Amino acid sequence: MTIMQRKARSESADEALRAQTQGGLEGMIIYSLVATGVCAVLHQTWPLFRRQTLAGKAFLVSGAGMSGLVIRAEYKLQRYEYKQKRIWNEERKQASAQLAREGSVGSEEEIKRWISDQRQLDLHPPTNTTITLTTSGSYLTQDHAPSVHSSKSNSSSSTTSSSPKVILPQRFGETETELENEVLDVLVKGDE
Structure with a gap:
């Protein structure tokens, strides 16, 4: 034991x-x-x-x-x-x-x-969680990475990471930046 x-x-x-x-x-x-x-x-x-x-x-x-x-x-x-x-x-x-x-x-x-x-x-929760947001078609994927940045890519697998991913559908008429800001707001509120 x-x-x-x-x-x-x-x-x-x-x-x-x-x-x-x-x-x-x-x-x-x-x-x-x-x-x-x-x-x-x-x-x-x-x-x-x-x-x-x-x-x-x-x-x-x-x-x-x-x-x-x-x-x-x-x-x-x-x-x-x-x-x-x-x-x-x-x-x-x-x-x-x-x-x-x-x-x-x-x-x-x-x-x-x-x-x-x-x-x-x-x-012992992770203290310094940062996120990489990557748009692919009409979906936004979230990876845990060393820095917060956004990149546009048409490939479906832009990162090869073993960390968990969340796939969020992009709403009709919403720009990628608005969706990224909304995701970041939710994550920041969750850390508080």
Whole structure:
């Protein structure tokens, strides 16, 4: 197990502990308050309960508080685990779909590697992303390159890059410069 995996597991365990602790405290307070209210009502309305000692009444309230602590803590922990499982399943679906688009069958190891790579990108996003815009016929393609510039070309493959491409259809009557400016505006807003 790598250091990053240990750190992620430790953070996940800490987050689960915080959720469970918070749930336990909430449950203890709520159940104790409800039990105190019930004891007060019973004390005022039922003579047999009124004759019970203070220790007996406190035992009922503390028993309800401990029950609330356990029930609510377990509920919060199960809810946290459910959320984590949904996130994990969603990541696995995305990984399988992406690997299928790339033409490979997603084995367990490949899926884990893809998820790990995505998490690394989430932790350390590229800081200096620049774009090359190239027009080809009625389409505008976007490549990640060292500088921002626009070039007109009639060839369909003007760059041989392994970086991702986005193909945007050019709208009727829109000039290439307007479309390039719109794409740049969207990308700049996305980086902010």
